[in-house]
Amino acid sequence: MHTLSLKELSDGLKARRFSSRELTRHYLDRIGAHDRALNSYITVTAERALAQADAADARLAAGEAGALTGIPLAQKDIFCTAGVRTSCGSKMLDKFVAPYDATIVRKLDGAGMVMLGKANMDEFAMGSSNETSFYGPVKNPWDLERVPGGSSGGSVAAVAAGLAPVATATDTGGSIRQPAALTNLTGIKPTYGRVSRYGMIAFASSLDQAGVVARSAQDAALVLQAMSGFDPLDSTSVERPVDDYSGALGKSLKGLRIGLPKEYFAEGLDPGARACIEAAVKVYEGLGASVREVSLPNAPLSVPTYYVVAPAEASSNLARFDGVRYGHRAEGVHTLEELYKRSRGEGFGAEVQRRIMIGTYVLSHGYYDAYYLKAQKVRRLIYDDFRRAFGEVDLVLGPTAQSVAFKLGDKTDDPVAMYLNDIYTIAANLAGIPAMSLPCGFHQGLPVGMQLMGNFFDEARMLNAAHQYQQATDFHRQWPKGFE
Amino acid sequence: MSLSPEQVKQVAHLARLSLPPEKVGPYATQLSNILQMVDQLSGASTDQVPPMAHPLEMVQRLRADAVSEENRREAFQAIAPAVENGVYLVPRVIE
Structure with missing residues (x-):
């Protein structure tokens, strides 16, 4: 059952070939059998899942089921789930049981989906390898000695290994797309403001966006549809109707204009990954798309811009963790200042502390103009590059990551080397545009992903371009050995 | 730009983070590299380039000036590390 698409699962449930309880039990059994090796879940919510499955079966029996009713999923542990621990991968929130549901949790529960558990992640979504989690690293199902990417490493490992048919994820600088690329999945980060951030623990509020990791564009379209839409509880939610993503998946690509940013094919891209992406470009030409070079001249400044903007916002957002209202509290302290400092010193891991300190520094008196204001100006240059590009082309195509998954521990001592993992993904967050990664081949037996970037609110066109490519290729159908 | 161990201690103080002494040196190196x-x-x-704080040029939405949230004091205090009689406990700040 775990090799079926969401559409096939839904058809099977509606035809009563299997019940949601049987399907849920199947996934819980697979988690029990395989997750010791992967560590993709922080919390498995078996009882809650079976209760949701029974409710879904009742809806199915009553003929009241939607496209996702009875289908299990994993929720990234960054989304608040009422009554269930929501850790954000941090010791700070190890004992935090959320008092309310995130909007997307409420929506997906409402659609009748069954939450199997909370997926592992880098602490506060800060990382590109899932090695900063308080709950230990996640392993890549394609090679257990390698990282799955981050920060949504648990979400991708669970879906790639068939321990969930689909998972939610979040992307502040590439945290959906880079791990999707490293595990042979399809992951989409929609336009900023398309999916509610209410109840999604904040990292960098002008960049954070929720999305999906799935085994095909078709699956991703179904779940993204259910997550998207205006939410009055999120002050940056966009009041704009949601396109019909699944309905857009049949269109021919004849006449589609694809741009290849020359800066994304410069030095640094692994030749093995480059070959896969160039072959994908040929597939698109065969499907009727026209391809031309475009330029995003300021894209090489994405990483330094991000490492000012994101830590600045993070240092402000994470100021709420004070040891008083919720989260970790240090023992045996005698002053309020000591309570703050020790609670935060003990509760946050090293990467989170580094980013809080960088953010505090770049916002401090005397450095604000040189760092924060400067980064905001360069952010506009990056945004303007995309506006120009989308005047010439419909979609931009390039690599998602510089190479295939690297080994656990390879980059943990060198933050700057780790940050460069997101060199191709960060620009979309800075600009706010939608972007996705999809499988486009293998190099040394490991998956390679390509990235599509679209204009604001052009998710439907992007998903269709991914879907058409997946009709012409079968990379996305490959399974890691031992998890078939 | 590089940060000295003394500057790291000052930034950690501003961020209300206690750092064990042995971590100050490694942090100074890593933060300097960043x-x-x-x-x-x-x-x-970037002359004449206006700063961009946010990807959507939006203004703050307004809503009717009416109560929209119910009081959930008990639910929120139930997850606090230390409360008593409906208030959050902290170390004494006034002698």
Whole structure:
């Protein structure tokens, strides 16, 4: 059952070939059998899942089921789930049981989906390898000695290994797309403001966006549809109707204009990954798309811009963790200042502390103009590059990551080397545009992903371009050995 | 730009983070490396470029001036590390 698409699962449930309880039990059994090796879940919510499955079966029996009713999923542990621990991968929130549901949790529960558990992640979504989690690293199902990417490493490992048919994820600088690329999945980060951030623990509020990791564009379209839409509880939610993503998946690509940013094919891209992406470009030409070079001249400044903007916002957002209202509290302290400092010193891991300190520094008196204001100006240059590009082309195509998954521990001592993992993904967050990664081949037996970037609110066109490519290729159908 | 161990201690104080002494040196090196990478920005020409704080040029939405949230004091205090009689406990700040 775990090799079926969401559409096939839904058809099977509606035809009563299997019940949601049987399907849920199947996934819980697979988690029990395989997750010791992967560590993709922080919390498995078996009882809650079976209760949701029974409710879904009742809806199915009553003929009241939607496209996702009875289908299990994993929720990234960054989304608040009422009554269930929501850790954000941090010791700070190890004992935090959320008092309310995130909007997307409420929506997906409402659609009748069954939450199997909370997926592992880098602490506060800060990382590109899932090695900063308080709950230990996640392993890549394609090679257990390698990282799955981050920060949504648990979400991708669970879906790639068939321990969930689909998972939610979040992307502040590439945290959906880079791990999707490293595990042979399809992951989409929609336009900023398309999916509610209410109840999604904040990292960098002008960049954070929720999305999906799935085994095909078709699956991703179904779940993204259910997550998207205006939410009055999120002050940056966009009041704009949601396109019909699944309905857009049949269109021919004849006449589609694809741009290849020359800066994304410069030095640094692994030749093995480059070959896969160039072959994908040929597939698109065969499907009727026209391809031309475009330029995003300021894209090489994405990483330094991000490492000012994101830590600045993070240092402000994470100021709420004070040891008083919720989260970790240090023992045996005698002053309020000591309570703050020790609670935060003990509760946050090293990467989170580094980013809080960088953010505090770049916002401090005397450095604000040189760092924060400067980064905001360069952010506009990056945004303007995309506006120009989308005047010439419909979609931009390039690599998602510089190479295939690297080994656990390879980059943990060198933050700057780790940050460069997101060199191709960060620009979309800075600009706010939608972007996705999809499988486009293998190099040394490991998956390679390509990235599509679209204009604001052009998710439907992007998903269709991914879907058409997946009709012409079968990379996305490959399974890691031992998890078939 | 590089940060000295003394500057790291000062930034940690501003961020209300206690750092064990043995971590100050490694943090100074790592944070300096990050700031050196960030220094690439100084080469970008940004005269007349307005800063961009947010990807959507939106203004704050207004709502009717009416109560929309119910009081959930008990639910929120139930997850606090230390409360008593409906208030959050902290170390004494007034002698």
